Amino acid sequence: MKKLINRPDDVVREELAGVALAHAGRLVVHTDPHWIARADAPVAGKVALVSGGGSGHEPMHGGFVGPGMLDAACPGEVFTSPTPDQMLAATRAVDGGAGVLHIVKNYTGDVMNFEMAADLARDEGLQVEQVVIADDVAVEDSLYTAGRRGVGATVLAEKICGAAAEEGRPLAAVAGLCRTVDERSRSMGVALTSCTVPAAGRPTFELGEDEMEVGIGIHGEPGRERRPLASATEIVETLATAVVADLPFRAGDEVLAFVNGMGATPLMELYVVYAALHRFLEESGIAITRSLVGSYMTSLDMAGCSVTLLRLDDELTRLWDAPVDTPGLRWGA
Amino acid sequence: MSAAPGAAGPASGAARDLVDAAAVAAWLRAYAAAVAERRDELTELDAAIGDADHGVNMDRGMRAVVARLAAAGGEGPAQEGPHGGGPDEAATPPPLGPLLKTAGMTLVSTVGGAAGPLYGTFFLEMGKAAGERTALTATEWAEAVAAGVAGVQMRGRAETGDKTMVDALLPAAVALGAAAARGSAPAAATREAARVAAEGMRATIPLVARKGRASYLGQRSAGHQDPGATSSWLLLEAAARALEACGAAHAPQDEPMPAADDPV
Numbered sequence: 001m002k003k004l005i006n007r008p009d010d011v012v013r014e015e016l017a018g019v020a021l022a023h024a025g026r027l028v029v030h031t032d033p034h035w036i037a038r039a040d041a042p043v044a045g046k047v048a049l050v051s052g053g054g055s056g057h058e059p060m061h062g063g064f065v066g067p068g069m070l071d072a073a074c075p076g077e078v079f080t081s082p083t084p085d086q087m088l089a090a091t092r093a094v095d096g097g098a099g100v101l102h103i104v105k106n107y108t109g110d111v112m113n114f115e116m117a118a119d120l121a122r123d124e125g126l127q128v129e130q131v132v133i134a135d136d137v138a139v140e141d142s143l144y145t146a147g148r149r150g151v152g153a154t155v156l157a158e159k160i161c162g163a164a165a166e167e168g169r170p171l172a173a174v175a176g177l178c179r180t181v182d183e184r185s186r187s188m189g190v191a192l193t194s195c196t197v198p199a200a201g202r203p204t205f206e207l208g209e210d211e212m213e214v215g216i217g218i219h220g221e222p223g224r225e226r227r228p229l230a231s232a233t234e235i236v237e238t239l240a241t242a243v244v245a246d247l248p249f250r251a252g253d254e255v256l257a258f259v260n261g262m263g264a265t266p267l268m269e270l271y272v273v274y275a276a277l278h279r280f281l282e283e284s285g286i287a288i289t290r291s292l293v294g295s296y297m298t299s300l301d302m303a304g305c306s307v308t309l310l311r312l313d314d315e316l317t318r319l320w321d322a323p324v325d326t327p328g329l330r331w332g333a
Numbered sequence: 334m335s336a337a338p339g340a341a342g343p344a345s346g347a348a349r350d351l352v353d354a355a356a357v358a359a360w361l362r363a364y365a366a367a368v369a370e371r372r373d374e375l376t377e378l379d380a381a382i383g384d385a386d387h388g389v390n391m392d393r394g395m396r397a398v399v400a401r402l403a404a405a406g407g408e409g410p411a412q413e414g415p416h417g418g419g420p421d422e423a424a425t426p427p428p429l430g431p432l433l434k435t436a437g438m439t440l441v442s443t444v445g446g447a448a449g450p451l452y453g454t455f456f457l458e459m460g461k462a463a464g465e466r467t468a469l470t471a472t473e474w475a476e477a478v479a480a481g482v483a484g485v486q487m488r489g490r491a492e493t494g495d496k497t498m499v500d501a502l503l504p505a506a507v508a509l510g511a512a513a514a515r516g517s518a519p520a521a522a523t524r525e526a527a528r529v530a531a532e533g534m535r536a537t538i539p540l541v542a543r544k545g546r547a548s549y550l551g552q553r554s555a556g557h558q559d560p561g562a563t564s565s566w567l568l569l570e571a572a573a574r575a576l577e578a579c580g581a582a583h584a585p586q587d588e589p590m591p592a593a594d595d596p597v
Contacts, residue, residue, distance in 0.1 A: 033442070076445055080386065083449055085442040108545045112450035112488055116441060139549060146548045200385070219384065221549050 001201045003301075008198040012055045012077055019062055023327050027065055033083065035090040036062040037072040042096040047165040047174045048072070050090050051103040051158060053110055054079040056197070057218060060155060060297045063328030069162035070103075070326070078197050078300075079219045081109035087117030091126060099127035099171035103157055103178060105150030106134035129171055131178040133157055135185045135308065137246040138215025138223050149217050152260050152308030153185035155296050156320075159329060163322035177319075181310065186243045189306030190235055191216040191223070191262065195299050214238060218262075218299045232269070236276035239307045244284060249309055251285030256320060258308040261295030265303045270294065273305055281309075290320055296328060349580040351468040352519050354427040356579045358402055361436055363578075364571035365395035371567065378560035382547040387448060387560040394444035394452070398436050405435070426467035429477075433460030447545055448561065451485050451498060452568075458484030471513035471522050475506070478526075482506040489544060493533075496540040496547065496554065501565035505530035520576035527569040534558065534566040 005011050012034070019036065020029035028037050035052075042048065051061040052074030061073035072090035076082035091100045100121070104114045111132060118128045133150035161178045169177075191213045194203035204220035207213060212230070215223025230238070249255060259274045261267070274293050281288055289312060297306070310316070323332030368375070368391045375388030437456030441449050462480035463469060469477060482502045491497040493504070508529040512522035537559035545561075547554045 079384065080390075080445045081447075083442045083445050085438075108489075109446040109449075112447050113445070115488070116450045116454070146545055217549070221546065 001196050001198070003196070003198060005198055008201070011198050012075060015055065015058075016062075016075065019327075026325075027062075027327070030089070030093075033074075033086040033089055035072055035074045035086050035093075036065050037090065037094055038066050038070075040067075041071050041094040043071070043094075044096045045098055046071075046096045046168065047098045047171045048091075048094040048096055048100045049103060049158065049162055049165055049174075050074070050087060050094060050100055051154070052076065052082045052087060052090075052114075053105055053107075054081055054219070056195075056300045057298050059328030061158070064155070064158050064162075064326050066324070066326035067333065068166055068322060068324035068326070069158050069329065071100075078199065081107065081113045084113050084117035084120055087114055088120050091117065091121045091128060092124070095126055099129065101161065101165075101171060101174050101178065102128060102130040103154065103161065104130055104132045105154050106132045106147055107149060108146050110150075127171060129175040131157070131175055131182065133178075133182050135182060135187045136215075136217065137186050137188050137242050138217075149221075151189065151218055152187040152258050152297060152306050153182055153310065155260075155292075155329075156185060156256065156258065156308065156310050157181040159324060160316060160319045162324065163319040166322065181316070184247070184311040184316075185308060186246045186249075187258075187306050187308040188214075188239045188242050189216045189218070189223070189260075189262065189304060190214050190239060191220070191299075191302055191304040192229070193264065193301075193303040195220050195263065195302035197300065212304070215242075216262075216299075216302075216304060218297060220299065220302065232272045233276045233279075236273055236280055236307065240277055240280045240309075243307055243309055244281075244286070247309075247311065249284075249286050249311060253286050254289040254312045254317075255281070255286055256290040256292070256310040256312055256316075257281065257288045258292040258296075258310070259294075260292075260297050260306045260308065262302040262304040262306070263295060263298035264301045265295070265305055267294065270305060273307070277307060290317060349518050349520065351470060352429075352474045352576065353468040354429055354432055356519075356576055357429060357432055358406075359579055360572045360575040361395070361398055361402060363575045364568055365399045367567045367571050368392050368395045368564065371563075375560050375564055378558055378563055381557045382542060382550055382554045383560060384446075384546055386446065387564065390444045390446055390448055391452070391564055394440045394449065397443040398439045401435055401439050405432075428465040428467055429463035429469065430460045430465055433457070433463055433477075436460075447489070448564070451489055451561070452564075454484040454488045455481040455502075469519075471517060471519045472510075474519050475510040475513040475522065478509055479506045491544045494540060495544045496537045496542040496559045496562070497544050498559075498561035498565040500537045500540075500559065501530040501533040501562040501569070504533045505565075505569050518580070520573065520580045523569065523576050524573040527566070527573040530566040530569040534562040537562045 048071040054076045056078045071094040074082040074086040134148035135153035136149040325333035372388035372392045379387035441453030459481035462477040491499045505526040509526035542548045542554040
């Protein structure tokens with residue numbers, strides 16, 4: 001394992017120290033328990049957005065804290081969900097009197113810890129709504145599994161709902177919008193290499209030099225199948241075919257196309273992927289009217305990418321375009 | 334073992350037919366010791382079908398619970414030692430609800446993953462059921478455990494056969510209630526529950542996981558014993574041992590948990 005760390009056990013704590021120093025004045029990093037808040041929280045009268053999850057997916061979620069996006073984020077240990085005391089502390093502190101929306105990725109641990117936090121917060125009289133994001137088409141959605149994982153759509157939901165909250169919309173409306181984003185988004189990813197969790201010290205799984213894992217999760221969980229490595233164009237066809245067929249996206253749709261890097265894939269390759277995706281969708285009569293290309297929801301040092309499509313309408317487009325001012329996503333501000 | 338009338342000394346914190354705070358504290362310590370001893374084993378079971386952190390996470394959580402117990406015990410004589418001393422004339426026996434809730438909240442804030450909320454909810458719901466009572470009869474003890482198991486099911490939305498903690502816990506809670514209804518003392522009833530939990534744990538081996546991270550594996554999850562069911566069996570086994578020790582005239586100190594040829 002070659003990593004820029006001091007001690008594996010200190011990675012998250014030292015990372016948060018760095019975040020606090022690098023973004024002083026914009027973010028406040030709390031310890032014991034860990035949570036990150038925008039410096040001007042609570043914003044009176046505004047619905048507050050709180051998210052969180054295991055560390056190792058940066059810039060998600062801490063990098064999306066700021067005006068126009070999240071009010072607070074709760075980082076867990078590497079690939080481990082945060083605990084309810086973190087979400088409870090964050091929820092109490094950022095509540096501006098209009099209630100708090102928890103945006104939760106559909107992983108068993110995340111869902112349970114957030115549900116517990118919501119129970120505890122409601123016991124204290126706080127108004128909390130939760131929306132679980134589950135957009136990964138690689139996982140069969142049935143009553144007999146933990147269900148689809150929450151992946152790329154989480155970033156889009158946090159941005160769009162953040163904008164809606166800034167407009168002063170009530171909690172039920174922001175939560176409803178979050179569900180709309182979840183319902184209209186689909187994603188799928190591919191891994192070219194494994195990732196290495198610092199505490200484990202070795203790759204989470206073995207993948208041959210000429211292999212790829214299609215349908216990977218963001219923690220190195222298995223996907224749909226292992227296949228021989230293919231060209232970028234062929235990989236995009238595989239991912240986009242599954243994504244488009246699932247919603248389904250149809251000719252005439254306008255979409256936001258999000259090509260996300262898993263951590264170790266250069267932006268150069270992500271743009272190669274984006275070009276292939278653009279061609280693929282064009283041939284299907286689907287128009288990309290907004291795009292996002294970069295590493296926003298990573299899996300430590302995994303190489304690979306995910307493709308997310310969101311079917312847009314005028315309202316979602318306007319909220320996407322609204323100003324955002326966070327370390328990870330910034331425009332119009 | 335059956336309860337011999339009059340065997341429990343009047344100064345004992347745990348009469349044989351009652352479960353009091355000293356017995357619950359002894360249970361928590363026994364569970365912490367069992368988890369520490371089997372930490373790597375639990376993690377290896379988790380590596381096969383999960384994310385290889387169950388033993389480490391539970392060990393961290395139960396160490397924190399024991400530390401919390403020790404801190405609380407330092408403030409008053411009533412909590413001193415698992416079953417020694419007992420309350421002096423000045424101290425009222427501590428209620429069970431707050432003790433169990435403290436254990437639950439400690440697990441919730443230290444374990445993480447899915448096991449934190451699940452085991453945390455188990456103790457929180459047990460604590461709610463026990464309330465301000467300072468000692469539980471066998472029936473009340475069984476009801477409290479059943480409330481804890483119902484909490485786990487509510488939190489995890491799991492049924493038996495899903496290859497989870499519930500496969501060990503639910504039949505054990507049923508067996509505990511049945512034994513208590515037949516008039517068994519808490520220790521004997523809990524011994525029966527632990528035996529049933531072990532059966533439930535072993536029965537997870539051929540199952541295909543339908544909840545949690547293991548469910549992503551589909552058929553590939555069959556053939557592996559569920560790590561959550563394993564730590565749940567340990568929970569019942571620790572309870573049986575603690576109650577047996579509290580009921581005995583001379584409790585064995587630091588007796589190890591079952592050896593590796595026992596069911597794991």
